[in-house]
Amino acid sequence: MKKKNKYSMVNNVIYVYGEANEFMKKIIYLTLIEVICSIIIPVANVYLPKMAIDIVVANQNISRTMWIMLIFTIVMVIVYAIHGYTQDGKYMYTNMLRGYINTKIILKTFTCDYKFAESAKGQTMYERARNALARGDVSGSSVVLRASKEFIINGSCFVLYSGVISTLNPLVLVLCISMSAVNWFALKFARDYEIKQRDKKADISHRLYYIQRKVKEDIFAKDIRIYSMKAFILDIQKKLMNKEHKLQCQVEKKKYNAQIINAITLILRDGISYIYLIICVSNGSISVGDFVLYFGAITGFSGFVSEMVSNISELMDASSEISDVRQYIDYEDEECRVISCIEQKFNKELKQNKEFSIEFKNVNFSYDKNTKILDNFSMKIEAGTKVALVGVNGAGKTSIVKLMCGFYKVNSGEILINGMNINKMDRKTVSKLYSVVFQDITMLPLTIAENISMKCLEDTDTFLVDQCLKTVGLYDEVMEHKDGIKTYITNYFSEDGINLSGGQLQKLLMARALYKNGKVMIFDEPTAALDPIAEDEIYRKFREIIGGKTAVYISHRLSSTRFCDKIVLIKNGRVCEEGTHEFLMELHGEYRNMFDLQSQYYKDKAERKCEEYV
Incomplete structure (x- = not known):
């Protein structure tokens, strides 16, 4: 039975706005102002023609009419200006928010269990989370902010326009809503199908990304030339791209079918409504001004309903991507996070510069269920030895190191550091x-000093770097270069970089x-x-x-x-x-x-x- 996604669409929308509020509250304020302006504009636009026609028909004073129209125009200019400002101002912050969430993904990669990071599951989850934020303006977080905002605007206008249409005939409103419901289910079916293909798409994307990244490596570039691997690599890439194209075509076909249904419902909905309006104005049931008002309301209503359906579909798609992000970020590590008395003792001994012994006691370990790497393994490394x-090769030497460092947990047995169980301490x-x-x-393509200290240059002890280079016999070779320890490794960040x-x-x-x-x-x-x-x-x-x-x-x-x-x-x-x-x-x-x-x-x-x- 398929496990239900624990992140609902509404929950994911709240999550993105929560991240926006945490990162920069200005995004929330600008969105709120934009929503208010965006509701005022279409409501004013649908009533303005009716007002103008009613004034003309009623033969009101021209001077008074001109003043009313001038004031209305000035107000609308101000509303449009504020609306434009909030849109343009929010765009930059929305992109920055995407980078903020992406930083959390990177931090999770740095801190998650090594076992999870190295596994196929971990890599697939990372790829899906990365893809969710890697498409610019159509990335998950950006779409959630935009589509949810537009849904609120369209929903508010839908309610207001529904009130207008219901005064004409409630059955016209029922017709518009029913046709829109058909459109909704058609689009939902297409979106559900796309979401089901997401795992396949992520797997293909992961393989393509690996190939593209690998061929850029200097070491691999030599093998490509020596063994004439160009055609071989291009063939692999072509096959993967063909799979991706075929998968995308299947998704687009479902969307195309949904759009055909959408077009049919629009024709039926608008056609019947307009015919009814023409009959009403012809027999005098409504005035010319009312005709213009209802005509605009029905036209706008159709647009608002279609947009709402589209917004929900976009939110469903974006919600799936945000779920990918949250599943990766929220993935629960296996390691114990509780600060135990054992860990406190360990930290104390670490500060006291004590020497440490390491003991493996009856350790059994395997990467999978089929191959045992360590079999009842016992060994003690005395302090200071x-x-x-x-x-x-394959005896288990490197696996022992990984276990000592806490990258993996043993299947059974225990590893003791100064008699303290490693499982009682966090990584x-x-x-x-x-x-x-x-x-x-x-x-990293940074300076030699930074690659040694693993810190920014201003935080690096350059004297200690020199001493370490002298110890390993590399100091003289490094100092042959004009920038010394500040010389960049590779030319990715500096043209003067060295290999x-x-x-x-x-x-x-x-x-x-x-x-x-x-x-x-x-x-x-x-x-x-x-x-x-x-x-x-x-x-x-x-x-x-x-x-x-x-x-x-x-x-x-x-x-x-x-x-x-x-x-x-x-x-x-x-x-x-x-x-x-x-x-x-x-x-x-x-x-x-x-x-x-x-x-x-x-x-x-x-x-x-x-x-x-x-």
């Missing part, structure tokens, strides 16, 4: 503990970790792009600067982790062997075999290089 996690609290260098390289090599980028990531100065340092293969000698030098420097801090290293090169106090070999989600390098070598087990194989590989590689030089 240097521990290396080694093992083949922000846990993240304060770590400085991590991951395998993935993430750089760093893979090794330089990884050194920059390590400098970032040093700048944060977390109590526990984690290095998830940060030197993968460096040669073994450079890697060994970097690790030696890290050992010097880390001092007594707890540190976790992940590396495929076992020779680089020999200095660690403990090496943990992971196999099939469990601890296979653990101990110092010397102890594990004497054990003659899995670790010894891996070490000897790698040693032989690098030895053979070195010999081949020597032969090339001979």
Whole structure:
């Protein structure tokens, strides 16, 4: 059974106006003034012709008539001027409101569970929320403000015009309302169909966006040229665009059918009404002035009803988009948000600069139900020790890091930090503990200093940035550029921006970790792009600067982790062997075999290089 949307159309309209009131109250005031002016204008326009004709027929004084018309004109000019001002003034603020709500979406992306952000569900929900605000003036929030305002205006005029028409003949009013009801259901059917296709459209949009974003990346650009991927990528994009076009055609077909029904109801409604008016004026039942009044009222009524139907249809569509936004923003994270006594104790120890131990106790974990990553995994990292996690690809090393950082929750078992359960602390609290260098390289097109501090330049400690760059051996290379640490990475924001090599980028990531100065340092293969000698030098420097801090290293090169106090070999989600390098070598087990194989590989590689030089 399909789950009912918990956000109704009315609820979403209230939400958008609530956001407008929170962001800028002027939007509400300007909307209210615009509504009043917009009601005055059509009501005055329908009565003005009747007044003019009645004056002419009654042979009233010309001078008096001219004064009345002049005063009326001046009033209407003022009303039109105020109406124009509110419309133009509100437009800019409406666009700013869209940016304000979009900022909340971005903030949610930064703070939501990593598991949710990484999942297909999370990405689809984000894509739908982003699309809801990505279409300018026809975005969800803008449409809600405009359509709800117009609905109030059209509804008010509908009531006023209904009162006028009912004095002619109540049956004419019933006819107008009945034909409009038919039109309403036809348009509602088309809108409901469009809403049902929203998931498919979001999925296609997500794939298209990914392809378009990926081909712009410098790294991917090399593969496109080397492997002649142009035709292949264009074919993928073409297929996705064809799917999107086909889906849109189906939606437009439903809308077209609704518009045909709308045209038929308009002809029937207006045709019958006008014939009745002509009969009434012909037999003297109404005056010429009344004829003009009723004619204008019926014509206007038809427009108001059609607009109301259109407004509601637009609101239904926009409400669906606002629901997408709210479902993403309001998504409830799994993590515990209660500030417990355990978390208070953790924060206290963090401020006291204590060292931290980390313990996994009988942890079971999997990303899905089919593949178990950690199987009854137990391991303890004592405070102030240097521990290396080694093992083949897929052994679970990076997953252990993600669990330590609180990105995921264990299926069973527990993770303890200084004896405190990580599940009793929120993600922000846990993240304060770590400085991590991951395998993935993430750089912003900002200055080198900002990419290290992750703060605006004016808030960055430039002296500390220099020290971190010197520690990782990148300072001299950075200072070769005229702007030094203020040099931009890539040329997205600056024409003088530079492109760093893979090794330089990884050194920059390590400098970032040093700048944060977390109590526990984690290095998830940060030197993968460096040669073994450079890697060994970097690790030696890290050992010097880390001092007594707890540190976790992940590396495929076992020779680089020999200095660690403990090496943990992971196999099939469990601890296979653990101990110092010397102890594990004497054990003659899995670790010894891996070490000897790698040693032989690098030895053979070195010999081949020597032969090339001979």
